[in-house]
Amino acid sequence: MTGTVYKSTGSWYTIKTEEGVFLECRIKGKFRMKGIKSTNPIAVGDIVDYELEETADVTTGVISNIHERKNYIVRKSVNLSHQMHIIASNVDYVFLLITINNPPTTTSFIDRFLVTAEAYGIEAILVFNKIDTFDDAMLDEQLYLQYIYEQIGYKCLRVSSTEAKGVDQLKEMMIGKVSMFSGHSGVGKSTLVNAMEPSLHLKTKTISEQSKQGQHTTTFAEMYDLAFGAKIIDTPGIKGFGVVDMEKEEISGYFPEFFKLKDQCKFNNCLHKDEPKCAVKEALEKDEISWSRYNSYLKILEGDDETYRTDIYNADRIASDETRNKQ
Numbered sequence: 421m422t423g424t425v426y427k428s429t430g431s432w433y434t435i436k437t438e439e440g441v442f443l444e445c446r447i448k449g450k451f452r453m454k455g456i457k458s459t460n461p462i463a464v465g466d467i468v469d470y471e472l473e474e475t476a477d478v479t480t481g482v483i484s485n486i487h488e489r490k491n492y493i494v495r496k497s498v499n500l501s502h503q504m505h506i507i508a509s510n511v512d513y514v515f516l517l518i519t520i521n522n523p524p525t526t527t528s529f530i531d532r533f534l535v536t537a538e539a540y541g542i543e544a545i546l547v548f549n550k551i552d553t554f555d556d557a558m559l560d561e562q563l564y565l566q567y568i569y570e571q572i573g574y575k576c577l578r579v580s581s582t583e584a585k586g587v588d589q590l591k592e593m594m595i596g597k598v599s600m601f602s603g604h605s606g607v608g609k610s611t612l613v614n615a616m617e618p619s620l621h622l623k624t625k626t627i628s629e630q631s632k633q634g635q636h637t638t639t640f641a642e643m644y645d646l647a648f649g650a651k652i653i654d655t656p657g658i659k660g661f662g663v664v665d666m667e668k669e670e671i672s673g674y675f676p677e678f679f680k681l682k683d684q685c686k687f688n689n690c691l692h693k694d695e696p697k698c699a700v701k702e703a704l705e706k707d708e709i710s711w712s713r714y715n716s717y718l719k720i721l722e723g724d725d726e727t728y729r730t731d732i733y734n735a736d737r738i739a740s741d742e743t744r745n746k747q
């Protein structure tokens with residue numbers, strides 16, 4: 421029998437059967453021994469085969485097989501640096517929720533997320549949330565970021581959950597699709613889902629004023645069926661986003677604006693760093709490529725997985741200026 425994984429809590433998985441019934445399942449013992457390098461062999465969104473198991477008047481399931489995934493998105497395991505954690509699989513859209521100052525979302529974080537989505541074949545859409553809280557400076561910052569990413573070709577939405585701005589447009593994009601919401605803790609993922617589907621009553625918490633950090637309210641990824649014909653995967657807030665399983669030579673291919681120029685570089689294997697006659701660096705000098713994007717690229721190239729956790733926009737810009745002055 422076949423079902424879809426809706427929730428994973430580590431050792432147990434909630435699946436929705438083809439008959440629309442929710443069933444608690446576990447993994448067959450030997451399943452974990454297949455050399456899967458992720459901390460979670462089964463993820464929300466997986467299509468699985470299972471067999472029923474009845475004990476003491478309780479019916480559960482045993483998962484025996486995972487169907488081939490259309491795609492999946494991962495991040496580095498928090499505790500095991502050489503392993504990855506599969507956040508979700510078989511996703512049509514991933515919506516990255518971005519807040520300007522409540523809490524701040526850095527360009528480093530945005531770019532790492534987009535690179536990962538590109539690498540794993542998932543269309544990413546940027547959602548600038550809490551626009552009702554913007555002062556003039558924050559509005560300028562948001563519009564500046566939107567300009568950068570729309571120029572590259574990414575879709576951007578401006579949303580306010582509390583004032584229902586942009587929510588209908590978002591819902592329209594989600595109909596008939598499996599969508600995933602992601603972003604830092606406190607960017608308003610659960611509040612936005614509640615605005616679209618009030619009956620869900622997802623838990624929400626306020627931002628800590630002291631640290632400007634959100635408090636975790638979602639502890640496990642979970643999929644929900646929404647009344648307007650969409651499925652959503654709500655995910656735990658992410659502090660950092662380490663990029664995994666990428667060779668240095670392939671990273672620039674996940675920056676669409678770099679990829680377009682790649683064949684104009686003098687060298688086929690150009691890393692767009694120190695090489696002469698590099699089309700990417702020439703475009704950078706003409707301000708045809710964003711310095712914040714180039715700075716993010718260098719950080720990923722150098723394997724700099726720690727500093728991006730605490731970056732703010734100003735730090736990004738200072739680093740960009742330093743990079744520029746070295747050229």
